[in-house]
Amino acid sequence: MFEAVGYFAQSGGGALLRQPFALAAPAPDEVVVAVDACGLCHTDLGFARAHVAPRHALPLVLGHEIVGRVVAAGEAAVRRIGERVLIPAVMPCGRCAYCRAGRGNACPSQKMPGNDIHGGFASHLVVPSAPLVPIDADLPVPDYRALSVVADAVSTAWQAALRAKLGAGDVAVIVGAGGVGGFLVQIAAALGAHVIACDVSAPRLEKISAFGANETAVLTGDDVKPLRKQVTAALKAREKTGLDLKVFECSGHPNGQNAAWSLMTHGSTNLFVGYTMEKVSVRLSNLMAYDATAHGTWGCPVEAYPAVLDLVRQGKVQLLPFLEEAPMSEVNACLDAMEAHTLRARMVLVPEN
Numbered sequence: 001m002f003e004a005v006g007y008f009a010q011s012g013g014g015a016l017l018r019q020p021f022a023l024a025a026p027a028p029d030e031v032v033v034a035v036d037a038c039g040l041c042h043t044d045l046g047f048a049r050a051h052v053a054p055r056h057a058l059p060l061v062l063g064h065e066i067v068g069r070v071v072a073a074g075e076a077a078v079r080r081i082g083e084r085v086l087i088p089a090v091m092p093c094g095r096c097a098y099c100r101a102g103r104g105n106a107c108p109s110q111k112m113p114g115n116d117i118h119g120g121f122a123s124h125l126v127v128p129s130a131p132l133v134p135i136d137a138d139l140p141v142p143d144y145r146a147l148s149v150v151a152d153a154v155s156t157a158w159q160a161a162l163r164a165k166l167g168a169g170d171v172a173v174i175v176g177a178g179g180v181g182g183f184l185v186q187i188a189a190a191l192g193a194h195v196i197a198c199d200v201s202a203p204r205l206e207k208i209s210a211f212g213a214n215e216t217a218v219l220t221g222d223d224v225k226p227l228r229k230q231v232t233a234a235l236k237a238r239e240k241t242g243l244d245l246k247v248f249e250c251s252g253h254p255n256g257q258n259a260a261w262s263l264m265t266h267g268s269t270n271l272f273v274g275y276t277m278e279k280v281s282v283r284l285s286n287l288m289a290y291d292a293t294a295h296g297t298w299g300c301p302v303e304a305y306p307a308v309l310d311l312v313r314q315g316k317v318q319l320l321p322f323l324e325e326a327p328m329s330e331v332n333a334c335l336d337a338m339e340a341h342t343l344r345a346r347m348v349l350v351p352e353n
């Protein structure tokens, strides 16, 4: 039995409440992980403010971008005590029809910390051992903690690129160049695509230009014409067609979703990665008229993590320039800052105890 401390989201929203709680003993295939770092994601804000309901009843410990150490293990667990591990944000059950079909991302029995089970804004959590990704024990502490964001922000971007079959010579348009979108810019560049990053924030675009964006476009309101012109010109200049156009909507904002949809053309591929509760109005028939592909994507298969970690190890995806650490006790201040759009980096929260 572990006495843990966690930051619980409350029904009706408001500040997360710091509370001690008793962790259940791990089942035979589970482990207890002592959290070393947990990234703060926009999804946490939605849950914390009661804009979106997590699948588990509240109060619930939030946080799904976790690295930590195994401190207790069930008798059938595949990870050992003392190992450093990354906890994938989406952990499929591994047994159902979806999992057997290689579609674990859509597994209805998946476990996501801070959504289906208590998450990483805590000293400890209990997780299934099979999906955990071991991390090099020699990695320096700042790099190790930075890997927390691979659990969602970076791996989700990787999976989106895989889904779109993004490759060398493609033109990748990434709408929303912070968070997932910012990492997707780096991944698209690493895959050899010509990258056009779009965002409402000019400073954000300026920063991402040094990390793989070949062109940038500032999105202003709902006027999509300048962006359409720019993308058409980029395709033409490279003698590319819609078949080579991969559009990634990562902003989770109605204007961004409209912009991404408006770029649809003959044979193009549009991936929807960002999330909003808002509805948008689109001409669905464009999909038919252009014989285009629109795809959603959720999480990243556990098997894909080694490739993502390789990109980070090789420096093709840089994490530290986009992250900032804070003590976990500042989680509420960080959520407030996220809500006020004043965060300058993705926050990685470090437990004090």
Ligand SMILES: [Zn+2]
Residues within 6 Å of the ligand: 041, 042, 043, 044, 064, 089, 152, 153
């Ligand atoms: Zn997330």
Ligand SMILES: [Zn+2]
Residues within 6 Å of the ligand: 092, 093, 094, 095, 096, 097, 098, 099, 104, 107, 108, 109, 110
């Ligand atoms: Zn499953």
